[in-house]
Amino acid sequence: MALPSRSFLCLRHGTTDWNRQGRFQGRTDNLLNTDGIAQARAAASRLAGVPVGVIVASPLRRAVQTAEIVGAALSLPVAIDAGIIECDFGSLEGQSIRDTMRKHALTALEQLVSILPADGEPWAAVSARALGCIATLQNRHQGAEILFVCHDAVMQAIAQVLCGSFFENRYGTPFRFAREGDGWTVHEIGQFGQM
Template sequence: MSAPAPSRSFCGLRHGATDWNRRGLFQGRTDNPLNEDGLAQAHEAASMLRGVGISRIVASPLVRAARTAEIIADAISVPLTIDDGIIEFDFGSFEGLPVRDLMLKHGVNSATGLVSILPADGENWDAMTERSLACVSTWLDNYLDDHLLFVCHDAVMQAWRSHFPAAISRTATARRFATSANATNGVSSKSSLRTNVTGPCR
């Protein structure tokens, strides 16, 4: 089965930082909260997203994403819904292990390389891509008049990026995922938030 293609442009935002992010650990379904930096980043994102035109937010149920989304939704006064479809990738036995150590052990140096060494006891990468894009497509089709922001995770957004290689304007963490017809309509730098850590693992 091929991943469903969203019918129009949408925005994705990665959650703020947690202690595991700062330690460079694989963080999938472990439900770690935002740390002080992450809370500050969420408030910064809220300030940056004022006036951008977001009218509805959908967030992963994991607390680091849900709390980031709640802060933004309260600040810009838009509805927020939690959806399991954009929950983070399940890293299986890699969960909680140092990302850099595993990269060195397996001789990989990129996000693509990491995908190639994922353990069999975790989620299937293609299945995660399918369910997360299906979630996005459902929201876009059901709320045609809304400008949607999906607050989720780096692995999920890495998967989306692989389906829109020429149609993403990346501004740190805030990214606009566009159909080819709308590829030039990038997210304003005003809506960026630098919380990214390289790799599909947080």
Template sequence: MNVLSPSRAFYGLRHGATDWNREGRFQGRTDNPLNADGITQAHAAAEMLRSVGISRIVTSPLVRAAKTAEIIAAAISAPLTIDNGIIECDFGSFEGLSVRATMEKHGVRSAEGLTSILPADGEAWDVVTERSLACVSGWLERHPDEHILFVCHDAVMQALARSLCGSFFQNRHGTPFCYVPLREGWHVEEVRY
């Protein structure tokens, strides 16, 4: 098992949607705000998380994640901290480009396949994975009795899932997931309350 593997279960949430998400663009570090749908998704996520017992929220500094986290924190009365360790992948020269057109251009058929064609002027996939695991593991170690929600981005959540579970999963905006350690490995499950 990875040395940086988290010690216990934790929650992850992809921020609410932005206009670039709806347009199917690589967003990366471009600091776009939530759109109206994204704000609605953040409020819906807060309602879903009310009965989970989240005691701390850690968020990416990008405004789309931070605003999502603020809405949830206010609704469930949990402290909120910003951590650069779960900021979105820097997609370099892919930022703003159509994801679908880029996949077609490079002959990639799945989102997971994108990890092999990231541009040299962006962030390497193994770096995204390493920093995300280190961030999550660090918070879990420092707060062993707390249920922690990480409000972040698709690439961060997928990097965690691929490292812990071996593959990507179907991630949706504003949908909370729990990363659960099992005897034979990890599992990502949608939170339904």
């Protein structure tokens, strides 16, 4: 598996109606709702003090919308890359996350990876393609601070491989995956680029 060579930024898209309803969204191509647009604008404010050089978004509209709002604020174009598209949840698409957890007696969101359906994307494939995408783009844009605008499952898969666990991710909140020696940490970026 290809791994990133240096630190990078990730931003989960703003909310959609399906997010608010607690449904598996995966590859279903929903738009941001009004809260999601406000979250994208807030993310742009948080990133104002960060020297972002490249913005890359998942091709799903909720990620593209979020990236375009941030890109407009930072005067940067948005590139699209399917390597960071959300996990395909197969037959779970559109289902209630809470009901699915109850049905399978799961107590933590990270346990969902153990019951992903065979007609969806394998969990290991999510991290492999996302990390490969990041590594490739870092090689292409040497020295540039890259912001990847993507999805929760993608960011959790990355965190699991690099940091060893899931983390508390929120809509429209930028994080830095920071390489520290041989290890990695993930930190929220606060107001005006502060960590």
